[in-house]
Amino acid sequence: MLSNLKPQDPDKILALMGEFKADTRQGKIDLGVGVYKDATGHTPIMRAVKAAEKRLQENETSKSYTVLVGEPAYRDAMAKMILGDLYAPERIATLATVGGTGALRQGFELARMASPDMRVFYSNPTWPNHTSILKWMGVETVPYRYFDDATRGVDFEGMKADLAQAKKGDVILLHGCCHNPTGANLTVAQWNEVADIVERTGATPMIDLAYQGFGDGLEEDAEGTRIIVKRIPEVLIAASCSKNFGIYRERSGILLALTSDPAARDLAQGAMAFLNRQTYSFPPDHGARIVTTILTDDALRADWKAELEEVRGGMLRLRANLASELRTLSGSNRFDFIEEHRGMFSRLGATPEQVKKIKDEFAIYLVGDSRLNIAGLNDESVPILARAIIDAGV
Incomplete structure (x- = not known):
């Protein structure tokens, strides 16, 4: 065979x-x-990660299974870091994943469950694994103009014209910050114009937020994502802890699904649990606990943010x-x-x-x-x- x-x-x-x-x-x-x-x-290895791991080693008492969708404390801490004041538990379904790539894959699967004939609009160029995953899944993809080879900046007029072709049931894949592979980012004003287009088309935005804290700052790098969340009733966000926490090999990521009401949130949460069960059952936990320990401890969080600023x-x-x-x-x-x-x-x-x-x-x-x-x-x-x-x- x-x-x-x-x-x-x-x-x-x-x-x-x-x-x-x-x-x-x-x-x-x-x-x-x-x-x-x-x-x-x-x-x-970041200082706060070392300290958190030492604390876990001293205090952890079991390696038994955790929760199918990931520990609530991790999912809440990550959602708060990404969304800031827009964090609203009644609207958010969350899923711990195998890295940011796992969050993307589960996000694409979730979107396809809801809209089997969806098309995914992606920036030209984009991270090659975006299109590789979608091709393997058999999902139709549509490139939208993004990078201007002449200016090495964003071809925003071309981007707007291409995104306007999306329709309800489609997914628009956006880079939240630090665009990979170009490094060319949207301005705040441009993010608002993108939100205008998404509103008109009825498409669902999906944001790949792999580098929060590597661009203009932890809060600043989430601004585009928050503009979309504030304006659009349904949003998918795939985030990674690999870069900003430096825990590449721990494979810690998260998928957020922002919904229009609590009933839709419950449906999304149930579908997320189903997807994890079909793929790998319980998600990795060690990296998630490191992140939770850092984000929920004032001293560790402050030291992590300081070192992240040094990196940036x-x-x-x-x-x-x-x-x-x-x-x-x-x-x-x-x-x-x-x-x-x-x-x-x-x-x-x-x-x-x-x-x-x-x-x-x-x-x-x-x-x-x-x-x-x-x-x-x-x-x-x-x-x-x-x-x-x-x-x-x-």
Whole structure:
């Protein structure tokens, strides 16, 4: 039977990771994989996470099953962090998931249960796993214009025109902040215009909030999501704890379903429990308890937020330094978009040939679409990358 399986195309980013590891050149630089790294190239464990884990180790008395939809304390703490003053338990169904990817998959499944013929509108470009999951599920997808290759900013007029084609029963997939792979974000005014379009079409927005706290701040990065929640009666939100808590391998995520009334909330909550049961039964709990411990303890929460700000500030500084180097080397301001982008990523707008040249001649690894991970840089590698970008003719 298994010999009938067909070979699968390898994940391009994972393949790039393997190529980087096999490269024997000294001084090679990995700007491909989407993981936060400090100046030494290490992904550290945050101070508050260490403290929370120690407390759990000392106080936890059982490893028995938890709740099918995840512990209520975790789901409440995450919902409050994401929604702020808009947190309203009577309107919210919540589900603990296997990372942010699990939240996306369960969110797509939930939407399809409610609207079997749905189409999902996604930004062009988007995180490749969005479309990969939807293709595997057999869901029809519709790209909407997002990134302007000329300005390296948002093609907002194109985005609005494409989103206007959605209809009731469709899902509009939005990046809550720190757009992956481009780093180009919507402004507050643009988020309100998107809400206008969603209202007119009757489509359901689904927000992928993977990087809250990595862009303009923990509260600021949730502002677009909150605008949508305040304006639209039904909203899906898939969030991850991998980046802002640095617990990538603990696979902690959450799906929120904002509903129009308590009866709809109960239906959504029941459907969520069903989906977890069919997929993996009980969700992972260790990472969720770490997050809960941090978010419900004033001292740990304050220390976590302080370290998160250090991480965010470090990425902004690297952006500014890279833009400055490129301004000097190019004699122009055409790379200033790097400083304006937010989050871990920027898309250079380089051709595949230029990306290959940067890899072959400078041992610098970018994703093929010229996405670079700002967090993979440090003070020493910034001028090296800048020179490679210019010499490659970007």
